[in-house]
Amino acid sequence: MTTVSAERLSKIFVEVADTLVDDFDLLDFLHMLTVRTADLVGASAVGLLLADQRGHLRFMAASDERAKLLELLQVQASEGPCFDAFRTAAPVLNADLRESVTRWPQFTEQALAVGFRSVHAFPLRVRKEVIGALNVFGSTLGGNFDAADVQIVQALTDVAAIALLQERAVRRGELLTEQLQGALNSRIVIEQAKGAIAQAHGISVDAAFAVLRGYARRTNHKLTDVAHTVLADPAQISALKPVDS
Numbered sequence: 377m378t379t380v381s382a383e384r385l386s387k388i389f390v391e392v393a394d395t396l397v398d399d400f401d402l403l404d405f406l407h408m409l410t411v412r413t414a415d416l417v418g419a420s421a422v423g424l425l426l427a428d429q430r431g432h433l434r435f436m437a438a439s440d441e442r443a444k445l446l447e448l449l450q451v452q453a454s455e456g457p458c459f460d461a462f463r464t465a466a467p468v469l470n471a472d473l474r475e476s477v478t479r480w481p482q483f484t485e486q487a488l489a490v491g492f493r494s495v496h497a498f499p500l501r502v503r504k505e506v507i508g509a510l511n512v513f514g515s516t517l518g519g520n521f522d523a524a525d526v527q528i529v530q531a532l533t534d535v536a537a538i539a540l541l542q543e544r545a546v547r548r549g550e551l552l553t554e555q556l557q558g559a560l561n562s563r564i565v566i567e568q569a570k571g572a573i574a575q576a577h578g579i580s581v582d583a584a585f586a587v588l589r590g591y592a593r594r595t596n597h598k599l600t601d602v603a604h605t606v607l608a609d610p611a612q613i614s615a616l617k618p619v620d621s
């Protein structure tokens with residue numbers, strides 16, 4: 377793990393725990409969690425799946441497009457480290473993808489194809505309740521987690537799970553599964569908006585998401601609202617320009 381100061385670590389935990397705000401945005405929160413985790417451990421990418429109202433894992437967030445595609449593949453194939461972590465409520469640690477073909481055939485083939493060599497998965501859990509799982513991808517085999525690394529990342533995901541459950545139970549009094557389903561529907565709109573922005577400006581989908589998210593934050597709007605605006609009125613895309621434009 378990349379060396380992180382105690383101050384930096386405490387700020388990350390506070391940020392992940394802080395969901396009790398009036399303008400809480402679930403999708404932005406989940407994306408932040410994947411990015412902060414990737415930064416914290418020096419990972420190549422991080423992806424996150426959450427369970428819907430039927431207990432089926434669904435893709436919700438990723439630090440980049442490679443991770444997103446792998447998370448979607450896991451959902452489609454119903455196999456992979458996130459599924460193992462979700463089903464067992466225990467982390468999957470230091471998995472060498474070159475030795476995982478039998479364990480996760482479809483997932484492993486695609487993960488190796490996009491350049492990943494190792495993977496970890498951590499359940500998002502509160503006591504015996506597991507609401508999802510976090511995948512941490514590595515491009516080398518030299519980044520294995522030791523006991524301290526595992527404890528920190530699992531603590532981070534546990535705090536995130538507690539924050540999600542608390543936000544819904546205390547702030548809105550709604551069932552977690554109902555909000556997750558709503559977020560799943562919102563993600564589809566956001567994915568469509570990302571594609572439209574990427575095509576209009578000739579940029580990558582990752583860059584398009586950064587543009588969309590940056591505009592939402594600058595104007596104090598939710599990601600979903602900005603995405604709906606883009607799709608409803610394509611002329612608005614011109615206002616969402618890449619940072620270096």
